[in-house]
Amino acid sequence: MFSKDRWEEILEVLSSNVFRTLATSFGVGWGVFILIILLAAGKGMENGIRADFGDIATNTMFMWSQNTTIPYKGLPKGRTFSFKLEDVQAIRDNVPNLRFISPRNQLGGFGGGNNVIRGLKTGAFNVYGDYPQIIRQEPMTITSGRFINQNDIEDKRKVAVIGEGVKNELYDKEEDILGTYLKVQGVNFMVVGTYKKKSNDGDGEEGQKELFVPFTAFSQAFNKGNDVGWMAITAEDGNSISNLKEKIVNVVKEKRKIHPDDKRAVGYFDLYEQFNRVESLFGALRWVAYFVGVLVLLSGIIGVSNIMLIVIKERTKEIGIRRALGEAPWSIKKQILMEAIFLTIISGMVGIIFGASFIYGVNVVLDSVGPVDMFVNPSVSLGIVISAFVILIFSGLLAGFIPAQSAIKMRPIEALRTE
Amino acid sequence: MIEIKNLHKSYKMGSNSLHVLKGINFSVEEGELVAIMGSSGSGKSTLLNILGMLDELDEGSYTLDGVPIKNLNETKAANYRNKFLGFVFQSFNLINYKNAMENVALPLYYQKVGRKERQEKALKYLDQVGLKEWATHLPSELSGGQKQRVAIARAMAAEPKVLLADEPTGALDSKTSYEVMDLIQKINDQGNTILIVTHEPDIANMCKRIVHLKDGIIIEDKKIEQIRAAQYVQ
Numbered sequence: 001m002f003s004k005d006r007w008e009e010i011l012e013v014l015s016s017n018v019f020r021t022l023a024t025s026f027g028v029g030w031g032v033f034i035l036i037i038l039l040a041a042g043k044g045m046e047n048g049i050r051a052d053f054g055d056i057a058t059n060t061m062f063m064w065s066q067n068t069t070i071p072y073k074g075l076p077k078g079r080t081f082s083f084k085l086e087d088v089q090a091i092r093d094n095v096p097n098l099r100f101i102s103p104r105n106q107l108g109g110f111g112g113g114n115n116v117i118r119g120l121k122t123g124a125f126n127v128y129g130d131y132p133q134i135i136r137q138e139p140m141t142i143t144s145g146r147f148i149n150q151n152d153i154e155d156k157r158k159v160a161v162i163g164e165g166v167k168n169e170l171y172d173k174e175e176d177i178l179g180t181y182l183k184v185q186g187v188n189f190m191v192v193g194t195y196k197k198k199s200n201d202g203d204g205e206e207g208q209k210e211l212f213v214p215f216t217a218f219s220q221a222f223n224k225g226n227d228v229g230w231m232a233i234t235a236e237d238g239n240s241i242s243n244l245k246e247k248i249v250n251v252v253k254e255k256r257k258i259h260p261d262d263k264r265a266v267g268y269f270d271l272y273e274q275f276n277r278v279e280s281l282f283g284a285l286r287w288v289a290y291f292v293g294v295l296v297l298l299s300g301i302i303g304v305s306n307i308m309l310i311v312i313k314e315r316t317k318e319i320g321i322r323r324a325l326g327e328a329p330w331s332i333k334k335q336i337l338m339e340a341i342f343l344t345i346i347s348g349m350v351g352i353i354f355g356a357s358f359i360y361g362v363n364v365v366l367d368s369v370g371p372v373d374m375f376v377n378p379s380v381s382l383g384i385v386i387s388a389f390v391i392l393i394f395s396g397l398l399a400g401f402i403p404a405q406s407a408i409k410m411r412p413i414e415a416l417r418t419e
Numbered sequence: 420m421i422e423i424k425n426l427h428k429s430y431k432m433g434s435n436s437l438h439v440l441k442g443i444n445f446s447v448e449e450g451e452l453v454a455i456m457g458s459s460g461s462g463k464s465t466l467l468n469i470l471g472m473l474d475e476l477d478e479g480s481y482t483l484d485g486v487p488i489k490n491l492n493e494t495k496a497a498n499y500r501n502k503f504l505g506f507v508f509q510s511f512n513l514i515n516y517k518n519a520m521e522n523v524a525l526p527l528y529y530q531k532v533g534r535k536e537r538q539e540k541a542l543k544y545l546d547q548v549g550l551k552e553w554a555t556h557l558p559s560e561l562s563g564g565q566k567q568r569v570a571i572a573r574a575m576a577a578e579p580k581v582l583l584a585d586e587p588t589g590a591l592d593s594k595t596s597y598e599v600m601d602l603i604q605k606i607n608d609q610g611n612t613i614l615i616v617t618h619e620p621d622i623a624n625m626c627k628r629i630v631h632l633k634d635g636i637i638i639e640d641k642k643i644e645q646i647r648a649a650q651y652v653q
Contacts, residue, residue: 004534005528005534012516012517013516016516317512318514320512321512321513321514322514322525323493323497323500324471324473324500324506324512325500325501325506325525325526325529325573325577326497326498326499326500326501326502326526326529326530326577327497327501327529328493328494328497328498328529329493329494329497330494331529408493411473412473413468413473413474416473416508416512
């Protein structure tokens, strides 16, 4: 297969009519080029949408309390209730494979009034009572100082980590922030750190206008007792939160004396399900890209096959001579198959190179004009290149098969007689 | 060397069948130089094609150097052709994008002879036909006589048991024809068995035996006094 003579032979044949060879390979190269571009464009969209999710732990659900809608155990419908700290423990005890359960209480919120005062400046911000692990579920970058830690929780320290947005509104530029105090609804908290969240467009601004304080200190300062307003629950990798959420909700219903059929008492949002929906869209996009790309490639392959047939026709006499001199039929077949494969692979490689250069160019342009909505870093992975390569080898075989068959179908005596 | 018994061959032409060879009995000893003569349609080319395993016989038997030639598949036929037979054609049939040496080396390639040895052998045979200096020339750069000499070198390169020549001088003028015949006689002098199909009496007379075919049967088979071609060549 790798004998030098055979390769010489292939090169001789292909270089004997350069223009025809080029024209033929263009079809295949074009097909691969389109395939690569389509896949890269799909990848670019995928990257863009993924970037919108940021680093948020996607295997996460959020859960909050609403009003009951069914009377239960002597309690009326329309009752408001609140999760309790013991519910967190109950979930932990009853539902396996959970990585984080972060209870949270909250002040302020969308459209809320001014609730934070520093000297003469005031602002309306979200104030969260949180546990340290929330930073793993809702990633943010600490730009100075530190985030809240376990000691803060245990000692109920009145400390706060504030967003860059809060800092800009309440502080002058180049003012020392760490160690200063903010008054949140009449209670003083010491600022120990600042953070910045990766801005995902839309609520990017809002995300910087938050204060994080220890959950325990928050409960004490604002008289929340054992109440929990909201929970962020992340499942361990390999376990989908979507499968666990029903169990979690049931545990809470049981603890809070809510009718098992009451679907509206506990509100939740399953991020993983949303994420999966988008994931399956990516999958569909990839299939469309492959489908269209392979079809375009197919027309190139038919071109190669066609030209090979003509070449065989032209070389009928030569093939007759070779067979008279004792070349075995399979050897001729192999020769023609290899010519077809060689032609497809080389032209496919050229297509891959052009495709990759094109993508590189697009990336350069994207970098220079700044971020574009929903489209980030279009690229093809090595895996795609390898699968394109496999498709090419297969196509080459396909393209060469019929011509090779027709080349040996003719008996040598007839082949020799053709002029 | 060659043993043919009761050979029949017919071709189907639409609904008719054309009986070309009607019972040929024929044998050739080692070292013979045989001319097969006959007018066109006499079946001489068909006979040569069957001898050359390019065509199959319908009836009868064919033994080549003690090996019965029957029921060959294409791969086996190709192998036998390569081992036993050398072909020389009227139209030379050189591969036009290969130079003289590569053409001569081709049968050796099918014998899986190594590259270097192949080239050495090819040069040796080109030297024998007096074309060593033309080794790197393409067929299009050679004259008709030279092409046929390259073709003879190619046929000899595989060291076949029998050399089959189909009108080897048919496309050549008489001077070059004699040169080619001189070469064939010299090869025959070395003990090689050669069969030549021709319709030219002067060429036939340069062989050692003439077999006359007419309408698919042998009408005459005689040994003759060979006329040396060398006397016509300067």
